[in-house]
Amino acid sequence: MINMLNGKWRSGPKSSLLNTILLVTSFAIVLVLSVLTDSQPAYALPLHTGNVRAIPAFARKYGLPCSACHTAWPELNNFGQTFRDNGYQLNNDHDSPIYQDPGYFPISFRITPQWHREGVNNQLIDAVPGVAGDPVTGEGMVNGRVTTHGFDLSGFDLWSAGTLYKNISFTLLPAVEASGALGFEAAFIRFDNLKGSRWLNFKIGKFELDNMLSEKRFLFLSNNGGFYQSYHFVPVGEMSNAFGLGDNQLGAELSGHSVNSYTRYGVALLSSNDGNPELPTSRGYDTYLTFSQAFPIGKVGVQRFGGFAYIGQRPTIALTSEGNPIPGAGYGNKSFYRVGFSGDLNIGKLQFLPFYLHGYENAFLGTNTAANAALPDGAMAPTWNAGFVETHFHLNPQFVLTQRVEMIRMSRQALPDTPLNTGNIDAYTVGYRWYPIMFSRAGVAFHNEYSITKTRGNAPLSGGSAPFDPTGTVWSNSVKAGFDIAF
Amino acid sequence: MRLKNALIAMVVLLASGATVSFAQESHIGNLQGRASAGKGLYRRYCVGCHGAEGDGSGENAAWVDPKPRDFTAATFKCRSTPSGTLPTDQDLYDAITRGFVNTSMPAWKPLTNQNRADLVAYVKGFSAKWKGAAPGAPIAIPAEPPVKVEGILHGRELFQKMECWKCHGPEGHGNGPAAATLTDSKDNPIRPYNFAMGSRFKCGVTNEDLYRIFMTGLDGTPMPSFSDVLKPADAWDLVHFLRTLQPMQTKEAEVWKQWQTTQPAQAKQLKPIGPDQGSVQGAMNAQ
Numbered sequence: 001m002i003n004m005l006n007g008k009w010r011s012g013p014k015s016s017l018l019n020t021i022l023l024v025t026s027f028a029i030v031l032v033l034s035v036l037t038d039s040q041p042a043y044a045l046p047l048h049t050g051n052v053r054a055i056p057a058f059a060r061k062y063g064l065p066c067s068a069c070h071t072a073w074p075e076l077n078n079f080g081q082t083f084r085d086n087g088y089q090l091n092n093d094h095d096s097p098i099y100q101d102p103g104y105f106p107i108s109f110r111i112t113p114q115w116h117r118e119g120v121n122n123q124l125i126d127a128v129p130g131v132a133g134d135p136v137t138g139e140g141m142v143n144g145r146v147t148t149h150g151f152d153l154s155g156f157d158l159w160s161a162g163t164l165y166k167n168i169s170f171t172l173l174p175a176v177e178a179s180g181a182l183g184f185e186a187a188f189i190r191f192d193n194l195k196g197s198r199w200l201n202f203k204i205g206k207f208e209l210d211n212m213l214s215e216k217r218f219l220f221l222s223n224n225g226g227f228y229q230s231y232h233f234v235p236v237g238e239m240s241n242a243f244g245l246g247d248n249q250l251g252a253e254l255s256g257h258s259v260n261s262y263t264r265y266g267v268a269l270l271s272s273n274d275g276n277p278e279l280p281t282s283r284g285y286d287t288y289l290t291f292s293q294a295f296p297i298g299k300v301g302v303q304r305f306g307g308f309a310y311i312g313q314r315p316t317i318a319l320t321s322e323g324n325p326i327p328g329a330g331y332g333n334k335s336f337y338r339v340g341f342s343g344d345l346n347i348g349k350l351q352f353l354p355f356y357l358h359g360y361e362n363a364f365l366g367t368n369t370a371a372n373a374a375l376p377d378g379a380m381a382p383t384w385n386a387g388f389v390e391t392h393f394h395l396n397p398q399f400v401l402t403q404r405v406e407m408i409r410m411s412r413q414a415l416p417d418t419p420l421n422t423g424n425i426d427a428y429t430v431g432y433r434w435y436p437i438m439f440s441r442a443g444v445a446f447h448n449e450y451s452i453t454k455t456r457g458n459a460p461l462s463g464g465s466a467p468f469d470p471t472g473t474v475w476s477n478s479v480k481a482g483f484d485i486a487f
Numbered sequence: 488m489r490l491k492n493a494l495i496a497m498v499v500l501l502a503s504g505a506t507v508s509f510a511q512e513s514h515i516g517n518l519q520g521r522a523s524a525g526k527g528l529y530r531r532y533c534v535g536c537h538g539a540e541g542d543g544s545g546e547n548a549a550w551v552d553p554k555p556r557d558f559t560a561a562t563f564k565c566r567s568t569p570s571g572t573l574p575t576d577q578d579l580y581d582a583i584t585r586g587f588v589n590t591s592m593p594a595w596k597p598l599t600n601q602n603r604a605d606l607v608a609y610v611k612g613f614s615a616k617w618k619g620a621a622p623g624a625p626i627a628i629p630a631e632p633p634v635k636v637e638g639i640l641h642g643r644e645l646f647q648k649m650e651c652w653k654c655h656g657p658e659g660h661g662n663g664p665a666a667a668t669l670t671d672s673k674d675n676p677i678r679p680y681n682f683a684m685g686s687r688f689k690c691g692v693t694n695e696d697l698y699r700i701f702m703t704g705l706d707g708t709p710m711p712s713f714s715d716v717l718k719p720a721d722a723w724d725l726v727h728f729l730r731t732l733q734p735m736q737t738k739e740a741e742v743w744k745q746w747q748t749t750q751p752a753q754a755k756q757l758k759p760i761g762p763d764q765g766s767v768q769g770a771m772n773a774q
Contacts, residue, residue: 063547063591065535079532082597090593092586093686260597296599299524397531440535440547 056486057108057159058083059440061100062090066443067397071351072433073443073486074217075392078294078302082261087169087192087201088162096166106162112447114482117149118223122474154221154482157185167192171207184277186248199256206250206275210266210290212306212342213353215246219392219402222480225429225451229406230357230386235414236423236457238382240365241314242274245338245357249275249288262294262302272313272333279328286312294344301346310338316364316371332371334362340387353390359383366414378416384423385409398435402449404428422457433484445484452477511617513576513608518600520576525609528602536591541613551591554675561614562672564705565690570712572623573616579607581691588686626702628695629719634727634738636746642728645721647760649713654679657760659732664762672707679710682732697726 059066066073069080076084089095097104125144126133133140161171168191175185188205208216213228220226231246251270257263272284292306315330340357366382369375388406395401408425431449455474513520529537538545541558548555556563565582566574583603586594595603611617632638646652654669656662659682671677680689690700702722704712717725730739747754 062593063536063551064593065531067531068535079595079597090586092591092593093589093684094591296601299601302599396527 056440056442057106057162058088061104061106061162063440065397065440066435066438071392071394072219072397072400072435073445075219076214076217078261081264082257085201085255085257085261085264086198087167087190089167089169089192093166095163097163106160108157108159108161108486110157110159110484110486112154112221112482112484113151114154114221114447114480115149115151116222116478116480116482117147118476118478119145119147120474120476121145122472149479164189171205197256198259201255202252203255204252206248206277207253208248209245209268209288209310210253210255210264211245211308212290212292212304212344213355213390216248218390219400219433220404220429220431220449220451221447221482221484222429222431222449222451223478224427224453224476225404225431225449225478226480228355228388229408229425229427229453230355230388233359233384233386233408233423233425235361235366235382235384235410236418237368238361238366238414239368240316240334241336241361243310243312243314243336243338244274245310247275249286250277251286262296262304264290264292264306266290270312272315281328282313282315282330282333283328284313284315284333286310299348301348302344303346304344305341306343307341308339312336314365316369332364334364334371336361336365349394351392351394353392354387355390356385356387358385361414363414376415379414380412380416382410382414383412385411388427398438399432401432403430419457424456425453427451427453442485442487444486446482447484448481450477450479511608511612513580513604513611515576515580515600515604515607518604520601520604520606520608522605522608522612524601525605525607528598528606529609532595532598533606541610547591553590553671553677554673555592557673558610558613560672560707561616562707564707565700566623566703566706567625567699568623568703569626569714570704570706573620575622575625576604576607576611578622579610580604583607585691587689589684626699626714628698628702629723631694631698631726632720632723634742636742638724639728639731639739639743639746641721642724642726643757643760645717645725646728649716649725651725652760654709655682659683659729669709671709677708682729683734685734694723694726694730697729698722701725 056066058064058069069076069083071077083090121144123144123146124133124135124138124141125146127140127142131140135141156176157173158176159171159173161169161173163169168189170189171186173184173186174182176182184206186206186208188203188207190201190203192201194200194202208214211231215228215231218228228246232244234241234243249268249270250273251268253266253268255264255266257265266288268288270286270288271279272286273279273281288308288310290306290308292304294302294304296302313333313335315333317330317332318325319329319331320326337360338357340355342355343353345352345354360381360383363369363375363379363381364371367376367379369379386406386408388404390404391402393401404427406425406427406429408423410420410423413420413422429449429451431447431451433448434446435443436446437444453476455476457472457474511522530539534545535547536545536551536555537543537558538548538555543555543557545555561573563574563578563582565585566572566578568574568578580603583595583598583606586592595606598606653663653665654661656666656679661679661681661683663679666679669677669679688696688700689705690696701710702712702714702717704710704714713722727739730737731743733740
């Protein structure tokens, strides 16, 4: 076992032994869980690329270990949050690239070679392989279970981020999907400390929403566990709004923070296209507001609480030419919102991350009805409540145990004949990350995770094909074991 | 039975890990720092540069300039105590909080006050000096006098007379004739402070911090303590003059600029600071 940092840490042997015990124990638990629960298909699940962030280029630039900025990378600690809020600057009058060795280039990459296994039941499968059944009537189809597993790669992140000049920072993140498709996950320029005030920072481009609990820098990677269900949920059957609170968005953001980032705010104006480039939908704009406040409590640690509100709109009518929608010209906008609060509570090595969200979609969005048409009888605006509690136990900077319990409960359906529990989700994820290599120039984490999700009426997120049993339960699970490499 | 034994062994192992500690403590105001808590923090934040043994030989030390502090030597630049004495816990706490400008040592203000106090306690465990000697008594700093041009001119004279310019340069640009030859106590090259950069000082940002720097000296560097040769009033004059070398809008710069504008003939009489200049007495007499 490779020991901590430079191999000279005093309590290294004992830490290594402890790490080994925990590693073996946790690995066994995850394997047993995966065997005990039957598993099924990748095709029915959203493929999550594990597109999360840690930037060793900063560690190389400043000579700090990963653990200086991360509780366990990629999750930021308060020092890392402050560094990010400062525009990737330590503010030591040493941040501008002019002070760097000319050979330094702010590039990092990340990829996760892995083995993973997914499974889901109650799936529509052709009764005769190769003979297409009818997913609308169900004719020629049977209810089946599907399991897939094998060795694989995650998507590949090639990061460049840093300072262009003092108080001007940037990020460029071309992301390569596992399939090889190329896109820009993030690209922005940020003007920091405007008028000499840390309360005024402005950025423009494509960026992650200022979520206190970041889905881009969290500690889960498996297909089921590798995203927050609460961030991406929309009611079953709704097609008009593919919004995700965890999706990077295109827009501009004004933000600010106190000297230690205990107090933070952000106000963003965003195009209503869920971060998709080339203005594919409408001319609408969304707004995202965030605020958080941290309180140090003596020897217990820093406790942070925050609130957020995303107020958006989506078009319901497409302007067409020869019957084809004209991109960016949609109209008949209808509103939706997500509001809630979250926390980052620390008791020594134990970290609790509670989250609550209330979601609302206009009845036109919820029933996929054009704004110039009549709503179905009894149609209402669907609403729901979602939340989770995530727990991390940071045994040491090189080993973290994780778990998350998540629930989504519909409180009102769009149509009166839809059972209230359709779309409800229960999810549980458990895992650990062990960082045998954690230098200031590179990091490797052995990641092992098990996640199971129970969905009412559709699997595992909303959307998908009919017919489905609106009260039926779909179980899906995922296992992932891999080496998360960042350089 | 085996499972039970394994669980017991695991609990014992966890418990023993939790009790590894130094007995060292720190006291900063009402805060009491514990080395046992500081150990984990040091491992997380500091070990990369300062090294597991605190000797400044962390994995990044080779690429860090200036080099990380060697805690085993217990020699610290920023102190409120006389040259050659140990700093107070508050001094170490302030250094961690403030960071060091133009170095790789950031300001660790995002850590909690308790975290920083715990780190102070842990850092003190690297040298036996902390067990054998008490920190020095902080120097007294008299109240700052009002900024006057006479004081600034006197400070300018002292800057010449004390040969500050030899390292810091005639205009405070850090480019004096001796600058290139300076090394610290470990023979690493070291650069004198460049006042023209406008950055904060190594050990603070206020006039009081500047006063403290040259009255205590920066141990481990060629910057000596001037407490034996400068009276407090002289030291304040020097502070006020040094402020005029910075590009910021300060009270001192304002007074200095106004004098140069209203008394151009006298300002012209000032000889440039450097090896060829004797004193500014002429200018002083012209007042």
